[in-house]
Amino acid sequence: MLTFILRRLASGIVLIAVISFLAFVLLYMAGGDIARRILGENATAETVAKKAESLGLDRPLLVQYWEWLTSALTGDLGRSFFTGELVSVSVSGRLAVTLSIVIGATLVSAILSVVLGVLAARRGGAVDGTIQFLSLIGFAIPGFLIALGLVLVFAINLGWFKATGYIPITTSVGGWLSSVTLPIVALSIGAIATVAQQVRGSVIDAMSRDYVRTLRSRGLGSTSVVYKHVLRNAGGPALAVLAVQFIGLLGGAVIIEQVFAIPGMGQLTVKSTTLGDIPVVMGLVIVFAIIVIVVNLLIDLAQASLNPKVRLS
Template sequence: MLAFILRRLLSGVVLIAVISFLAFMLLYMGGGDIARRILGENATAETVAKKTEQLGLNRPLLVQYGDWITSAFTGDLGRSWFTGELVTVGVTNRLAVTLSLVIGTTVISAILSVILGVLAARRGGAVDGTIQTVSLIGFAIPGFLIALFLVLIFAINLGWFKATGYIPIGTSFTGWLSSVTLPIVALSIGAIATVAAQVRGSVIDAMSRDYVRTLRSRGLGAGSVIYKHVLRNAGGPALAVLAVQFVGLLGGAVVVEQIFAIPGMGQLTVRAGSLGDIPVVMGLVIAFAIIVIVVNLLIDLAQAALNPKVRLS
Protein backbone atom coordinates (compact mmCIF):
# COMPACT_ATOMS: atom_id res chain seq x y z
CA MET A 1 0.00 0.00 0.00
CA LEU A 2 2.87 2.38 0.77
CA ALA A 3 4.20 1.91 -2.77
CA PHE A 4 0.73 2.67 -4.16
CA ILE A 5 0.49 5.89 -2.12
CA LEU A 6 3.97 7.01 -3.20
CA ARG A 7 3.15 6.33 -6.87
CA ARG A 8 -0.09 8.28 -6.61
CA LEU A 9 1.65 11.19 -4.93
CA LEU A 10 4.35 11.23 -7.59
CA SER A 11 1.79 11.15 -10.38
CA GLY A 12 -0.05 13.93 -8.52
CA VAL A 13 3.04 16.12 -8.58
CA VAL A 14 3.41 15.54 -12.33
CA LEU A 15 -0.27 16.32 -12.85
CA ILE A 16 0.00 19.56 -10.87
CA ALA A 17 3.03 20.58 -12.97
CA VAL A 18 1.10 19.94 -16.21
CA ILE A 19 -2.01 21.78 -14.97
CA SER A 20 0.05 24.74 -13.75
CA PHE A 21 1.90 24.97 -17.08
CA LEU A 22 -1.31 25.00 -19.12
CA ALA A 23 -3.02 27.47 -16.78
CA PHE A 24 0.04 29.75 -16.74
CA MET A 25 0.30 29.85 -20.52
CA LEU A 26 -3.40 30.45 -21.05
CA LEU A 27 -3.62 33.19 -18.42
CA TYR A 28 -0.52 35.09 -19.48
CA MET A 29 -1.02 34.69 -23.23
CA GLY A 30 -4.62 35.86 -22.96
CA GLY A 31 -3.99 38.54 -20.38
CA GLY A 32 -3.41 41.38 -22.83
CA ASP A 33 -1.43 44.35 -21.54
CA ILE A 34 -1.26 43.22 -17.92
CA ALA A 35 0.72 46.21 -16.63
CA ARG A 36 -1.76 48.70 -18.11
CA ARG A 37 -4.67 46.77 -16.65
CA ILE A 38 -3.07 47.02 -13.21
CA LEU A 39 -2.19 50.72 -13.47
CA GLY A 40 -5.33 51.85 -15.31
CA GLU A 41 -5.99 53.33 -18.71
CA ASN A 42 -4.66 56.76 -17.75
CA ALA A 43 -1.15 55.48 -16.96
CA THR A 44 1.65 56.81 -19.18
CA ALA A 45 3.58 54.54 -21.53
CA GLU A 46 6.72 55.07 -19.44
CA THR A 47 4.94 54.00 -16.24
CA VAL A 48 3.49 50.96 -17.97
CA ALA A 49 6.90 49.94 -19.30
CA LYS A 50 8.44 50.30 -15.83
CA LYS A 51 5.65 48.19 -14.29
CA THR A 52 6.07 45.55 -16.98
CA GLU A 53 9.78 45.30 -16.21
CA GLN A 54 9.12 45.28 -12.45
CA LEU A 55 6.80 42.28 -12.80
CA GLY A 56 9.19 40.52 -15.16
CA LEU A 57 6.58 40.42 -17.92
CA ASN A 58 9.09 41.53 -20.56
CA ARG A 59 10.92 38.19 -20.33
CA PRO A 60 10.09 35.10 -22.42
CA LEU A 61 7.01 33.27 -21.16
CA LEU A 62 8.86 30.00 -20.56
CA VAL A 63 11.42 31.82 -18.42
CA GLN A 64 8.63 33.40 -16.39
CA TYR A 65 7.01 29.99 -15.87
CA GLY A 66 10.34 28.45 -14.88
CA ASP A 67 10.81 31.07 -12.18
CA TRP A 68 7.22 30.68 -10.99
CA ILE A 69 7.28 26.86 -10.74
CA THR A 70 10.67 26.95 -8.98
CA SER A 71 9.29 29.34 -6.36
CA ALA A 72 6.03 27.37 -6.13
CA PHE A 73 7.84 24.20 -5.09
CA THR A 74 9.32 26.15 -2.17
CA GLY A 75 5.87 27.38 -1.14
CA ASP A 76 6.21 30.87 -2.63
CA LEU A 77 3.32 31.58 -5.04
CA GLY A 78 4.07 35.29 -5.31
CA ARG A 79 1.95 38.26 -4.28
CA SER A 80 -1.37 39.63 -5.40
CA TRP A 81 -0.91 42.35 -8.01
CA PHE A 82 -3.71 44.42 -6.50
CA THR A 83 -3.49 43.93 -2.72
CA GLY A 84 0.14 42.92 -2.23
CA GLU A 85 -0.96 40.01 -0.04
CA LEU A 86 1.08 36.81 -0.23
CA VAL A 87 -0.87 34.37 -2.42
CA THR A 88 -0.04 31.47 -0.10
CA VAL A 89 -1.44 33.35 2.90
CA GLY A 90 -4.55 34.54 1.07
CA VAL A 91 -5.42 31.11 -0.31
CA THR A 92 -4.64 29.29 2.97
CA ASN A 93 -6.82 31.63 5.03
CA ARG A 94 -9.77 31.12 2.71
CA LEU A 95 -9.16 27.41 2.22
CA ALA A 96 -10.21 26.63 5.80
CA VAL A 97 -13.48 28.51 5.29
CA THR A 98 -14.39 26.70 2.07
CA LEU A 99 -13.34 23.29 3.38
CA SER A 100 -15.54 23.77 6.46
CA LEU A 101 -18.50 24.18 4.10
CA VAL A 102 -17.55 21.38 1.71
CA ILE A 103 -16.57 18.84 4.38
CA GLY A 104 -19.69 19.62 6.41
CA THR A 105 -21.81 19.18 3.29
CA THR A 106 -20.06 15.91 2.41
CA VAL A 107 -20.57 14.41 5.87
CA ILE A 108 -24.25 15.34 5.98
CA SER A 109 -24.77 14.16 2.40
CA ALA A 110 -23.08 10.81 3.09
CA ILE A 111 -25.15 10.09 6.22
CA LEU A 112 -28.52 11.11 4.78
CA SER A 113 -27.79 9.50 1.41
CA VAL A 114 -27.11 6.13 3.03
CA ILE A 115 -30.29 6.36 5.11
CA LEU A 116 -32.49 7.43 2.18
CA GLY A 117 -30.84 5.05 -0.29
CA VAL A 118 -31.29 2.04 2.00
CA LEU A 119 -34.90 2.99 2.79
CA ALA A 120 -35.71 3.33 -0.90
CA ALA A 121 -34.05 -0.01 -1.72
CA ARG A 122 -35.65 -1.93 1.17
CA ARG A 123 -39.15 -0.53 1.26
CA GLY A 124 -39.95 -0.09 -2.43
CA GLY A 125 -43.40 1.05 -3.50
CA ALA A 126 -44.59 4.40 -2.16
CA VAL A 127 -41.49 4.97 0.00
CA ASP A 128 -39.15 4.39 -2.93
CA GLY A 129 -41.26 6.55 -5.25
CA THR A 130 -41.47 9.39 -2.74
CA ILE A 131 -37.72 9.40 -2.05
CA GLN A 132 -36.89 9.30 -5.76
CA THR A 133 -39.32 12.12 -6.53
CA VAL A 134 -37.99 14.34 -3.75
CA SER A 135 -34.40 13.54 -4.81
CA LEU A 136 -35.20 14.43 -8.43
CA ILE A 137 -36.70 17.76 -7.38
CA GLY A 138 -33.69 18.51 -5.17
CA PHE A 139 -31.31 17.66 -8.01
CA ALA A 140 -33.24 19.77 -10.55
CA ILE A 141 -33.43 22.99 -8.53
CA PRO A 142 -30.30 25.16 -8.94
CA GLY A 143 -28.24 25.64 -5.81
CA PHE A 144 -28.43 29.44 -5.91
CA LEU A 145 -32.25 29.34 -5.87
CA ILE A 146 -32.18 27.04 -2.85
CA ALA A 147 -29.72 29.41 -1.16
CA LEU A 148 -31.91 32.46 -1.83
CA PHE A 149 -35.00 30.60 -0.59
CA LEU A 150 -33.23 29.60 2.64
CA VAL A 151 -32.06 33.18 3.25
CA LEU A 152 -35.56 34.54 2.67
CA ILE A 153 -37.31 32.07 4.97
CA PHE A 154 -34.87 31.22 7.75
CA ALA A 155 -32.71 34.36 7.93
CA ILE A 156 -34.94 37.28 6.93
CA ASN A 157 -38.46 36.10 7.88
CA LEU A 158 -37.71 33.87 10.87
CA GLY A 159 -34.36 35.31 11.94
CA TRP A 160 -33.01 31.93 13.02
CA PHE A 161 -29.67 32.26 11.22
CA LYS A 162 -27.34 34.95 9.90
CA ALA A 163 -28.19 36.03 6.36
CA THR A 164 -24.61 36.90 5.45
CA GLY A 165 -21.12 36.84 6.91
CA TYR A 166 -18.85 34.27 8.48
CA ILE A 167 -17.66 33.80 12.06
CA PRO A 168 -14.48 31.68 12.53
CA ILE A 169 -14.95 28.61 14.70
CA GLY A 170 -12.11 29.81 16.94
CA THR A 171 -14.04 32.99 17.73
CA SER A 172 -17.39 31.41 18.55
CA PHE A 173 -18.56 27.87 17.85
CA THR A 174 -22.25 28.80 18.00
CA GLY A 175 -21.60 31.83 15.81
CA TRP A 176 -19.70 29.68 13.32
CA LEU A 177 -22.50 27.10 13.31
CA SER A 178 -25.08 29.80 12.69
CA SER A 179 -23.07 31.27 9.80
CA VAL A 180 -22.47 27.95 7.99
CA THR A 181 -25.78 26.13 8.52
CA LEU A 182 -27.72 27.68 5.64
CA PRO A 183 -24.81 27.46 3.14
CA ILE A 184 -24.27 23.79 4.03
CA VAL A 185 -27.99 23.02 3.65
CA ALA A 186 -28.03 24.80 0.28
CA LEU A 187 -25.07 22.75 -0.94
CA SER A 188 -26.33 19.48 0.56
CA ILE A 189 -29.70 19.16 -1.14
CA GLY A 190 -28.42 18.48 -4.64
CA ALA A 191 -25.56 16.30 -3.35
CA ILE A 192 -27.93 14.13 -1.28
CA ALA A 193 -30.18 13.60 -4.29
CA THR A 194 -27.30 12.33 -6.44
CA VAL A 195 -25.58 10.11 -3.87
CA ALA A 196 -28.83 8.65 -2.50
CA ALA A 197 -29.78 7.49 -5.99
CA GLN A 198 -26.39 5.77 -6.33
CA VAL A 199 -26.70 4.12 -2.90
CA ARG A 200 -30.20 2.89 -3.79
CA GLY A 201 -29.02 1.34 -7.05
CA SER A 202 -25.94 -0.24 -5.46
CA VAL A 203 -27.95 -1.71 -2.56
CA ILE A 204 -30.57 -3.18 -4.91
CA ASP A 205 -27.82 -4.72 -7.04
CA ALA A 206 -25.99 -6.15 -4.00
CA MET A 207 -29.17 -7.60 -2.50
CA SER A 208 -29.72 -9.66 -5.63
CA ARG A 209 -26.37 -11.46 -5.20
CA ASP A 210 -26.03 -15.08 -4.10
CA TYR A 211 -24.18 -14.29 -0.87
CA VAL A 212 -27.18 -12.29 0.38
CA ARG A 213 -29.51 -15.25 -0.12
CA THR A 214 -26.97 -17.47 1.66
CA LEU A 215 -26.79 -15.10 4.64
CA ARG A 216 -30.57 -14.94 4.86
CA SER A 217 -30.82 -18.72 4.70
CA ARG A 218 -28.60 -18.89 7.77
CA GLY A 219 -31.12 -16.84 9.72
CA LEU A 220 -29.50 -13.38 9.66
CA GLY A 221 -31.98 -10.53 9.92
CA ALA A 222 -32.51 -8.06 7.09
CA GLY A 223 -30.90 -5.20 9.02
CA SER A 224 -27.80 -7.22 9.84
CA VAL A 225 -27.44 -8.35 6.22
CA ILE A 226 -27.76 -4.82 4.85
CA TYR A 227 -25.67 -2.85 7.33
CA LYS A 228 -22.94 -5.43 7.94
CA HIS A 229 -22.56 -6.95 4.48
CA VAL A 230 -24.51 -5.26 1.68
CA LEU A 231 -23.32 -1.73 2.41
CA ARG A 232 -19.67 -2.82 2.36
CA ASN A 233 -20.13 -4.03 -1.21
CA ALA A 234 -22.41 -1.18 -2.24
CA GLY A 235 -20.14 1.44 -0.70
CA GLY A 236 -17.55 1.48 -3.50
CA PRO A 237 -19.69 3.06 -6.24
CA ALA A 238 -21.29 5.41 -3.71
CA LEU A 239 -17.85 6.59 -2.55
CA ALA A 240 -16.83 7.25 -6.15
CA VAL A 241 -19.93 9.41 -6.65
CA LEU A 242 -19.28 11.15 -3.32
CA ALA A 243 -15.75 12.01 -4.48
CA VAL A 244 -17.13 13.57 -7.65
CA GLN A 245 -19.67 15.45 -5.53
CA PHE A 246 -16.89 16.74 -3.28
CA VAL A 247 -15.08 18.22 -6.26
CA GLY A 248 -18.35 19.61 -7.62
CA LEU A 249 -19.08 21.23 -4.27
CA LEU A 250 -15.89 23.26 -4.60
CA GLY A 251 -17.46 24.79 -7.71
CA GLY A 252 -20.84 25.17 -6.01
CA ALA A 253 -19.16 27.02 -3.17
CA VAL A 254 -18.31 29.84 -5.60
CA VAL A 255 -21.99 30.74 -5.95
CA VAL A 256 -23.02 30.01 -2.36
CA GLU A 257 -20.16 32.04 -0.89
CA GLN A 258 -21.17 35.00 -3.03
CA ILE A 259 -24.79 34.81 -1.86
CA PHE A 260 -23.91 34.47 1.83
CA ALA A 261 -20.90 36.84 1.67
CA ILE A 262 -18.56 34.16 3.02
CA PRO A 263 -14.83 34.94 2.58
CA GLY A 264 -13.82 31.59 1.14
CA MET A 265 -12.02 30.38 -1.96
CA GLY A 266 -15.14 30.84 -4.07
CA GLN A 267 -15.37 34.52 -3.27
CA LEU A 268 -11.61 34.91 -3.83
CA THR A 269 -11.91 33.14 -7.21
CA VAL A 270 -14.60 35.55 -8.40
CA ARG A 271 -12.66 38.59 -7.25
CA ALA A 272 -9.30 37.48 -8.65
CA GLY A 273 -10.89 36.42 -11.94
CA SER A 274 -12.74 39.72 -12.41
CA LEU A 275 -9.61 41.76 -11.63
CA GLY A 276 -7.28 39.56 -13.68
CA ASP A 277 -5.08 38.94 -10.64
CA ILE A 278 -3.12 36.10 -12.26
CA PRO A 279 -0.84 35.17 -9.31
CA VAL A 280 -3.92 34.64 -7.13
CA VAL A 281 -5.70 32.68 -9.87
CA MET A 282 -2.64 30.45 -10.26
CA GLY A 283 -2.56 29.87 -6.50
CA LEU A 284 -6.23 28.85 -6.58
CA VAL A 285 -5.62 26.49 -9.49
CA ILE A 286 -2.85 24.74 -7.56
CA ALA A 287 -4.95 24.56 -4.38
CA PHE A 288 -7.94 23.03 -6.20
CA ALA A 289 -5.68 20.53 -8.01
CA ILE A 290 -4.10 19.39 -4.73
CA ILE A 291 -7.53 18.96 -3.12
CA VAL A 292 -8.79 16.84 -6.03
CA ILE A 293 -5.68 14.61 -5.97
CA VAL A 294 -5.86 14.10 -2.19
CA VAL A 295 -9.61 13.35 -2.27
CA ASN A 296 -9.21 10.75 -5.02
CA LEU A 297 -6.36 9.10 -3.11
CA LEU A 298 -8.46 8.93 0.08
CA ILE A 299 -11.41 7.47 -1.82
CA ASP A 300 -9.19 4.74 -3.30
CA LEU A 301 -7.92 3.84 0.17
CA ALA A 302 -11.46 3.86 1.61
CA GLN A 303 -12.72 1.57 -1.16
CA ALA A 304 -9.89 -0.86 -0.48
CA ALA A 305 -10.73 -0.82 3.25
CA LEU A 306 -14.44 -1.45 2.59
CA ASN A 307 -13.95 -4.22 0.08
CA PRO A 308 -10.94 -6.56 0.47
CA LYS A 309 -11.46 -7.68 -3.14
CA VAL A 310 -10.30 -4.27 -4.28
CA ARG A 311 -6.57 -4.34 -4.82
CA LEU A 312 -4.51 -1.16 -4.92
CA SER A 313 -2.31 -1.29 -7.98
Protein backbone atom coordinates in the same frame (compact mmCIF):
# COMPACT_ATOMS: atom_id res chain seq x y z
CA MET B 1 -0.10 -0.57 -0.48
CA LEU B 2 2.95 1.69 -0.02
CA THR B 3 3.91 1.21 -3.66
CA PHE B 4 0.40 2.18 -4.73
CA ILE B 5 0.46 5.34 -2.62
CA LEU B 6 3.88 6.39 -3.90
CA ARG B 7 2.84 5.74 -7.49
CA ARG B 8 -0.33 7.80 -7.07
CA LEU B 9 1.61 10.64 -5.44
CA ALA B 10 4.14 10.63 -8.30
CA SER B 11 1.37 10.77 -10.90
CA GLY B 12 -0.25 13.53 -8.87
CA ILE B 13 2.91 15.63 -9.02
CA VAL B 14 3.04 15.22 -12.80
CA LEU B 15 -0.64 16.15 -13.02
CA ILE B 16 -0.09 19.29 -10.94
CA ALA B 17 2.79 20.33 -13.21
CA VAL B 18 0.64 19.89 -16.34
CA ILE B 19 -2.34 21.70 -14.82
CA SER B 20 -0.20 24.58 -13.60
CA PHE B 21 1.40 25.04 -17.03
CA LEU B 22 -1.93 25.00 -18.86
CA ALA B 23 -3.43 27.42 -16.33
CA PHE B 24 -0.45 29.76 -16.67
CA VAL B 25 -0.72 29.76 -20.46
CA LEU B 26 -4.45 30.49 -20.38
CA LEU B 27 -4.01 33.29 -17.87
CA TYR B 28 -1.19 34.76 -19.93
CA MET B 29 -3.32 34.69 -23.07
CA ALA B 30 -6.46 36.10 -21.45
CA GLY B 31 -4.82 38.45 -18.97
CA GLY B 32 -4.78 41.53 -21.17
CA ASP B 33 -2.87 44.59 -20.03
CA ILE B 34 -2.53 43.79 -16.33
CA ALA B 35 -0.15 46.67 -15.64
CA ARG B 36 -2.67 49.13 -17.12
CA ARG B 37 -5.41 47.57 -15.00
CA ILE B 38 -3.32 48.04 -11.85
CA LEU B 39 -2.36 51.64 -12.53
CA GLY B 40 -5.64 52.79 -14.05
CA GLU B 41 -6.62 54.28 -17.37
CA ASN B 42 -4.95 57.64 -16.67
CA ALA B 43 -1.45 56.16 -16.31
CA THR B 44 1.04 57.04 -19.04
CA ALA B 45 2.38 54.44 -21.44
CA GLU B 46 5.84 54.84 -19.94
CA THR B 47 4.58 54.22 -16.41
CA VAL B 48 2.64 51.17 -17.57
CA ALA B 49 5.71 49.77 -19.32
CA LYS B 50 7.81 50.21 -16.16
CA LYS B 51 5.14 48.52 -14.08
CA ALA B 52 4.97 45.57 -16.49
CA GLU B 53 8.77 45.29 -16.34
CA SER B 54 8.79 45.36 -12.54
CA LEU B 55 6.23 42.55 -12.47
CA GLY B 56 8.13 40.54 -15.05
CA LEU B 57 5.24 40.63 -17.52
CA ASP B 58 7.48 41.80 -20.36
CA ARG B 59 9.46 38.53 -20.38
CA PRO B 60 8.65 35.48 -22.53
CA LEU B 61 5.92 33.17 -21.30
CA LEU B 62 8.19 30.18 -20.67
CA VAL B 63 10.63 32.32 -18.69
CA GLN B 64 7.81 33.63 -16.51
CA TYR B 65 6.44 30.12 -15.92
CA TRP B 66 9.86 28.70 -15.07
CA GLU B 67 10.49 31.44 -12.52
CA TRP B 68 7.07 30.89 -10.98
CA LEU B 69 7.59 27.10 -10.88
CA THR B 70 11.03 27.24 -9.27
CA SER B 71 9.70 29.63 -6.63
CA ALA B 72 6.61 27.49 -6.03
CA LEU B 73 8.78 24.42 -5.42
CA THR B 74 10.37 26.26 -2.50
CA GLY B 75 6.94 27.19 -1.12
CA ASP B 76 6.98 30.75 -2.44
CA LEU B 77 3.83 31.36 -4.50
CA GLY B 78 4.62 35.02 -4.97
CA ARG B 79 2.62 38.13 -4.14
CA SER B 80 -0.63 39.50 -5.45
CA PHE B 81 -0.16 41.98 -8.31
CA PHE B 82 -2.89 44.20 -6.85
CA THR B 83 -2.56 44.03 -3.06
CA GLY B 84 1.04 42.94 -2.60
CA GLU B 85 -0.09 40.31 -0.07
CA LEU B 86 1.67 36.95 -0.05
CA VAL B 87 -0.38 34.43 -2.05
CA SER B 88 0.20 31.75 0.60
CA VAL B 89 -1.33 34.07 3.22
CA SER B 90 -4.29 35.01 1.01
CA VAL B 91 -5.12 31.41 0.18
CA SER B 92 -4.50 29.85 3.60
CA GLY B 93 -6.67 32.47 5.28
CA ARG B 94 -9.63 31.47 3.11
CA LEU B 95 -8.98 27.75 2.71
CA ALA B 96 -10.29 26.87 6.18
CA VAL B 97 -13.50 28.82 5.49
CA THR B 98 -14.25 26.98 2.24
CA LEU B 99 -13.24 23.56 3.56
CA SER B 100 -15.47 23.94 6.62
CA ILE B 101 -18.44 24.42 4.31
CA VAL B 102 -17.48 21.79 1.74
CA ILE B 103 -16.53 19.10 4.29
CA GLY B 104 -19.71 19.86 6.25
CA ALA B 105 -21.78 19.49 3.08
CA THR B 106 -19.98 16.24 2.22
CA LEU B 107 -20.67 14.72 5.65
CA VAL B 108 -24.33 15.74 5.53
CA SER B 109 -24.63 14.38 1.99
CA ALA B 110 -22.98 11.08 2.91
CA ILE B 111 -25.19 10.44 5.95
CA LEU B 112 -28.51 11.44 4.38
CA SER B 113 -27.69 9.70 1.09
CA VAL B 114 -27.08 6.39 2.86
CA VAL B 115 -30.27 6.74 4.92
CA LEU B 116 -32.44 7.69 1.94
CA GLY B 117 -30.80 5.25 -0.47
CA VAL B 118 -31.16 2.28 1.87
CA LEU B 119 -34.74 3.29 2.76
CA ALA B 120 -35.70 3.48 -0.92
CA ALA B 121 -34.05 0.15 -1.71
CA ARG B 122 -35.61 -1.72 1.24
CA ARG B 123 -39.12 -0.28 1.23
CA GLY B 124 -39.71 0.17 -2.51
CA GLY B 125 -43.18 1.16 -3.67
CA ALA B 126 -44.45 4.60 -2.68
CA VAL B 127 -41.47 5.28 -0.40
CA ASP B 128 -39.04 4.57 -3.22
CA GLY B 129 -41.06 6.65 -5.68
CA THR B 130 -41.27 9.60 -3.29
CA ILE B 131 -37.54 9.58 -2.57
CA GLN B 132 -36.71 9.35 -6.26
CA PHE B 133 -39.08 12.24 -7.04
CA LEU B 134 -37.56 14.43 -4.33
CA SER B 135 -34.06 13.49 -5.53
CA LEU B 136 -34.99 14.53 -9.06
CA ILE B 137 -36.22 17.91 -7.81
CA GLY B 138 -33.09 18.41 -5.71
CA PHE B 139 -30.89 17.56 -8.68
CA ALA B 140 -32.80 19.79 -11.11
CA ILE B 141 -32.97 23.01 -9.09
CA PRO B 142 -29.77 25.12 -9.38
CA GLY B 143 -27.82 25.57 -6.17
CA PHE B 144 -27.99 29.37 -6.21
CA LEU B 145 -31.81 29.26 -6.34
CA ILE B 146 -31.85 26.92 -3.36
CA ALA B 147 -29.46 29.27 -1.55
CA LEU B 148 -31.63 32.31 -2.27
CA GLY B 149 -34.74 30.45 -1.10
CA LEU B 150 -33.04 29.40 2.14
CA VAL B 151 -31.91 32.97 2.81
CA LEU B 152 -35.40 34.35 2.17
CA VAL B 153 -37.22 31.82 4.38
CA PHE B 154 -34.84 30.95 7.22
CA ALA B 155 -32.69 34.08 7.49
CA ILE B 156 -34.88 37.02 6.47
CA ASN B 157 -38.40 35.85 7.32
CA LEU B 158 -37.75 33.57 10.31
CA GLY B 159 -34.42 35.02 11.45
CA TRP B 160 -33.07 31.65 12.53
CA PHE B 161 -29.70 31.98 10.80
CA LYS B 162 -27.34 34.65 9.52
CA ALA B 163 -28.15 35.78 5.98
CA THR B 164 -24.60 36.76 5.08
CA GLY B 165 -21.07 36.74 6.48
CA TYR B 166 -18.92 34.23 8.29
CA ILE B 167 -17.99 33.87 11.96
CA PRO B 168 -14.85 31.77 12.70
CA ILE B 169 -15.38 28.84 15.02
CA THR B 170 -12.59 30.20 17.22
CA THR B 171 -14.69 33.31 17.83
CA SER B 172 -18.01 31.65 18.55
CA VAL B 173 -19.15 28.07 17.98
CA GLY B 174 -22.80 29.11 17.91
CA GLY B 175 -22.06 31.99 15.57
CA TRP B 176 -20.07 29.69 13.29
CA LEU B 177 -22.95 27.20 13.11
CA SER B 178 -25.36 30.02 12.34
CA SER B 179 -23.17 31.29 9.50
CA VAL B 180 -22.44 27.92 7.84
CA THR B 181 -25.73 26.03 8.26
CA LEU B 182 -27.56 27.52 5.28
CA PRO B 183 -24.54 27.34 2.92
CA ILE B 184 -24.01 23.68 3.88
CA VAL B 185 -27.67 22.86 3.26
CA ALA B 186 -27.64 24.69 -0.07
CA LEU B 187 -24.55 22.76 -1.19
CA SER B 188 -25.78 19.42 0.14
CA ILE B 189 -29.13 19.10 -1.60
CA GLY B 190 -27.82 18.43 -5.10
CA ALA B 191 -25.16 16.02 -3.80
CA ILE B 192 -27.71 14.12 -1.70
CA ALA B 193 -29.92 13.68 -4.76
CA THR B 194 -27.07 12.18 -6.79
CA VAL B 195 -25.43 9.98 -4.15
CA ALA B 196 -28.74 8.67 -2.78
CA GLN B 197 -29.61 7.32 -6.23
CA GLN B 198 -26.23 5.59 -6.41
CA VAL B 199 -26.66 4.07 -2.94
CA ARG B 200 -30.16 2.90 -3.84
CA GLY B 201 -28.98 1.19 -7.03
CA SER B 202 -25.95 -0.40 -5.35
CA VAL B 203 -28.02 -1.71 -2.44
CA ILE B 204 -30.67 -3.19 -4.74
CA ASP B 205 -27.95 -4.87 -6.78
CA ALA B 206 -26.17 -6.21 -3.67
CA MET B 207 -29.41 -7.52 -2.13
CA SER B 208 -30.00 -9.68 -5.21
CA ARG B 209 -26.69 -11.52 -4.77
CA ASP B 210 -26.45 -15.14 -3.61
CA TYR B 211 -24.54 -14.32 -0.41
CA VAL B 212 -27.48 -12.24 0.84
CA ARG B 213 -29.89 -15.14 0.38
CA THR B 214 -27.40 -17.37 2.17
CA LEU B 215 -27.12 -14.99 5.12
CA ARG B 216 -30.90 -14.73 5.39
CA SER B 217 -31.25 -18.50 5.26
CA ARG B 218 -28.95 -18.68 8.28
CA GLY B 219 -31.40 -16.60 10.29
CA LEU B 220 -29.76 -13.16 10.12
CA GLY B 221 -32.21 -10.29 10.31
CA SER B 222 -32.78 -7.97 7.37
CA THR B 223 -31.33 -4.96 9.18
CA SER B 224 -28.19 -6.85 10.14
CA VAL B 225 -27.71 -8.13 6.59
CA VAL B 226 -28.10 -4.67 5.07
CA TYR B 227 -25.95 -2.65 7.44
CA LYS B 228 -23.23 -5.23 8.13
CA HIS B 229 -22.85 -6.88 4.74
CA VAL B 230 -24.79 -5.21 1.92
CA LEU B 231 -23.56 -1.68 2.62
CA ARG B 232 -19.98 -2.91 2.78
CA ASN B 233 -20.24 -4.22 -0.77
CA ALA B 234 -22.38 -1.34 -2.04
CA GLY B 235 -20.12 1.29 -0.48
CA GLY B 236 -17.47 1.27 -3.22
CA PRO B 237 -19.54 2.81 -6.04
CA ALA B 238 -21.18 5.22 -3.60
CA LEU B 239 -17.76 6.40 -2.37
CA ALA B 240 -16.64 6.99 -5.95
CA VAL B 241 -19.69 9.16 -6.62
CA LEU B 242 -19.21 10.96 -3.30
CA ALA B 243 -15.62 11.79 -4.29
CA VAL B 244 -16.86 13.32 -7.54
CA GLN B 245 -19.48 15.24 -5.59
CA PHE B 246 -16.81 16.57 -3.19
CA ILE B 247 -14.91 18.00 -6.14
CA GLY B 248 -18.14 19.39 -7.52
CA LEU B 249 -18.90 20.98 -4.17
CA LEU B 250 -15.60 22.87 -4.34
CA GLY B 251 -16.81 24.40 -7.60
CA GLY B 252 -20.30 24.99 -6.21
CA ALA B 253 -18.81 26.81 -3.24
CA VAL B 254 -17.76 29.59 -5.62
CA ILE B 255 -21.41 30.50 -6.23
CA ILE B 256 -22.66 29.76 -2.72
CA GLU B 257 -19.99 31.98 -1.17
CA GLN B 258 -21.08 34.82 -3.42
CA VAL B 259 -24.72 34.43 -2.35
CA PHE B 260 -23.90 34.34 1.37
CA ALA B 261 -21.02 36.85 1.16
CA ILE B 262 -18.62 34.34 2.73
CA PRO B 263 -14.90 35.27 2.49
CA GLY B 264 -13.72 31.89 1.22
CA MET B 265 -11.72 30.63 -1.73
CA GLY B 266 -14.71 31.00 -4.04
CA GLN B 267 -14.87 34.74 -3.47
CA LEU B 268 -11.11 35.03 -3.91
CA THR B 269 -11.23 32.97 -7.12
CA VAL B 270 -13.87 35.18 -8.73
CA LYS B 271 -12.12 38.39 -7.74
CA SER B 272 -8.62 37.28 -8.75
CA THR B 273 -9.75 35.82 -12.08
CA THR B 274 -11.67 38.96 -12.95
CA LEU B 275 -8.64 41.15 -12.21
CA GLY B 276 -6.16 38.82 -13.89
CA ASP B 277 -4.15 38.48 -10.67
CA ILE B 278 -1.96 35.66 -12.00
CA PRO B 279 -0.02 34.78 -8.80
CA VAL B 280 -3.21 34.43 -6.73
CA VAL B 281 -5.03 32.43 -9.41
CA MET B 282 -2.05 30.10 -9.79
CA GLY B 283 -1.94 29.58 -6.03
CA LEU B 284 -5.62 28.67 -6.06
CA VAL B 285 -5.12 26.27 -8.97
CA ILE B 286 -2.36 24.45 -7.09
CA VAL B 287 -4.40 24.20 -3.88
CA PHE B 288 -7.47 22.88 -5.70
CA ALA B 289 -5.36 20.35 -7.61
CA ILE B 290 -3.73 19.07 -4.40
CA ILE B 291 -7.14 18.72 -2.71
CA VAL B 292 -8.53 16.73 -5.66
CA ILE B 293 -5.52 14.39 -5.73
CA VAL B 294 -5.62 13.79 -1.96
CA VAL B 295 -9.38 13.15 -1.98
CA ASN B 296 -9.09 10.62 -4.81
CA LEU B 297 -6.26 8.82 -2.99
CA LEU B 298 -8.26 8.65 0.24
CA ILE B 299 -11.29 7.30 -1.62
CA ASP B 300 -9.18 4.56 -3.22
CA LEU B 301 -7.84 3.55 0.19
CA ALA B 302 -11.33 3.62 1.71
CA GLN B 303 -12.68 1.38 -1.05
CA ALA B 304 -9.88 -1.09 -0.44
CA SER B 305 -10.64 -1.16 3.28
CA LEU B 306 -14.36 -1.68 2.67
CA ASN B 307 -13.78 -4.51 0.24
CA PRO B 308 -10.48 -6.43 0.62
CA LYS B 309 -11.14 -8.05 -2.75
CA VAL B 310 -10.51 -4.69 -4.42
CA ARG B 311 -6.91 -4.72 -5.64
CA LEU B 312 -5.19 -1.36 -5.70
CA SER B 313 -3.55 -1.02 -9.08
